[in-house]
Structures are given as C-alpha cells and as structure tokens.
Amino acid sequence: MLAIEDKTRKAGYRLIIGVDEAGRGPLAGPVVAAAVSLKENKFPVAIRDSKKLSASQREAAFHEIYPRAWVGIGIMNETVIDEVNILNATFFAMHNAVRDLVARLPASCTNDDGFTRSVCLLVDGDRFKSDQPYHYETIVQGDDRVLSIACASIVAKVVRDRILSVYHRVFPQYGFDRHKGYPTMEHKMAIKRFGLSLIHRRSFHYGL
DSSP: OOHHHHHHHHTTOSEEEEEEEEOSSOSBSOEEEEEEEESOOOOSSOOSOGGGSOHHHHHHHHHHHGGGEEEEEEEEOHHHHHHHOHHHHHHHHHHHHHHHHHHHSOHHHHTSTTTGGGEEEEEESSOOOOSSSSEEEEETTHHHHOHHHHHHHHHHHHHHHHHHHHHHHHSGGGOHHHHTTOOOHHHHHHHHHHOOOTTBOTTSOOOO
16 A cells, blocks of 8 residues: 555655545535545554444554644535535545645744645545645545555544534434434434434435
C-alpha cells in the first residue's frame, strides 16, 4: 500500500496527504472527510479500507493512526448537503479536512516558500475539486491501495459513527446507533412511523 506514495515522493512531493470520506450514502447525518499525512508507516494493527474492518478494529486503528500521522477533519451537515448536493458537500468536507491538517503542521514547515509546491493530495475516488493550491491525484479504490487513504477512511468512518451515536441519544426511535443513518429496512420503517428528524437529508429519495 506504499507503492503510490513512494512514486509520488520520488516525483518531488514532500508532504503526501491521503483524503477520504464517510457518509455519502446515508439518509441522515453529516458527511465526514479526513486527511492524513503519515509520519511513519508501520502499525501494530490492521490498516485497510474501513469497510473491510469491524467496528472494534476501526477503533483500534483510529487510536494507532493519530500518534503516527498529521490528521485533519472536515464535516458538512445535512443542511449543506441539501443546499449544494452530496457530491459538492463531500468536496467541501475534504477541502476543510486538508485545511485542518495543514493548520496543525509546524510553522517551520508551512512558512517555507516552496511549501505549496511540495504538497500532493491523494484522493479516494475518481472526482475531486478544490480551490486549494495543491497538486492532487484521484485514485479509484484508493482506500484499498494507498496507506494514507486507508487511514483517512478509518478516521472519517470512526468520527462519523461517533457523531451518529450521539444523535441516537437525541433521536433514539430511529436506531442511529445501529445503522448510522444508512437506508436499512429498520431505518426506513422508523421514518415511515416517526417522519423525518432534524438530521435527515430532505433532498434524498427515501423510497417509502
């Protein structure tokens, strides 16, 4: 999972940032993006696409990633998703995650005149847009192929799951702690019975 990062580093980029998201498909809650730049690449736990890990494995990985990386988070709530559509909201969340990560870097790094040219974003998927001045590459199935993207996928998923678990305390009738807002039968039946909550995405098709 380091081949693409190694190739990018040999191309002259000093700061490589993996970017991924969680929450494009759910009917409720935010989309969360994470940006991760690794300080080291050896982990005592499994690091792979978050969808291929159990909840406990993701939590374990999450706690191992933070000491070994610079991490940024970006969150766009359901109101933004309804206003600009889920794809653009995802781009905004990714943009903010990168900004958050860069803001956490030492000033000695970001004040370098060549800093902007030294950054490369490796973004999961086949589409991305941002007005940030950094070079980027989109990588299909990047969360399976690039270690920093896999880390970003884990961080984004864990952060989003924690948010939905908090929402469950506010709206327990929907079962957000179990399905995390995804369109399961249980979730659809709850919507049919109780209507939409404040965190449901009004622009989505519910198929009820």
